[in-house]
Amino acid sequence: MDIKNTDLVFKYKQMSDFDLTHIFDCGQCFRFNKNPDGSYTGVAHGRALTVFQNGDGIVLCDTPEKDLKNIWLDFFDLDRDYSYIKSILSADPVMADAIRFGSGIRILNQDLWESIISFIISASNNIPRIKGIIERLSENFGKKIEYMGKTYYSFPTPKELEGVTVEDLSVIRAGYRDKYIVDAVTKFNSGILSADYINSLSTPDAKKALMSIKGVGNKVADCILLFGMNRADSFPVDVWIKRIMEFCYFDGKEQSIKTISEFAAKKFGNFGGYAQQYLFFYARENRIGTE
DNA sequence: CACCAGGCAAGCC
């Protein structure tokens, strides 16, 4: 991982709050993959990127300065003080453990439209397969991106997917979720919904608007709010979160999703989204509840 | 080879 003169080194002074493994293995982002040398490569906001860490810096390979300012600074959430968030959440001993384990997690600021489709695809699915479906969707309908001698594909916009049918989508092998993708495409292209409109709404109203899309239920909507809209007060409860919450806070006894959501809202408040990511990473990496 | 995956919609009560 030598630094070339086309690479951009961003000196980030809180590297204890930044770890690419934690960031990309905590299930929030499906388009970045680890390379044999430990760097990660992926596509976001229409740009391809290979990134690695180096001492007190983050190295963005073959990247112009303007893309750091316009895209990557915000994507990696580099203006947020995670030390402060971690110190507040660590008052709870369970969270203190989870935070020690995933100390370098950050919540990426991802594109809203991409988050909607990605988390529709995520329903009752496993992460390797979710990644495959999203990759095939991008290859078949996105734009080519040439980067460091290889070809990548942007995530297709609503316009690029305009008029798509479930038959057209058979190549991505999304299963029964294909019709939900068609519904989202139709709602965006007809003007019933738009990213600007949804972003302008309060969190409860945005959640209602998102849930008007077929295939977007309570949990998928919470993921979209958290990962695509920077609404850190949302706390998505999936099977992993349900298991670890029951294990750590309810003496191992089964609870309804509603009970867990209300408990988390009271306990973590506006930092629920961060708490959720630390807990998700901790639960999955340690396979809590699957033994 | 069963079982299950970052759930949801539709149909029932």
Added chain:
DNA sequence: GGCTTGCATGGT
């Protein structure tokens, strides 16, 4: 409101 069932596909 809450509970049950079917769902496409393929990873483990």
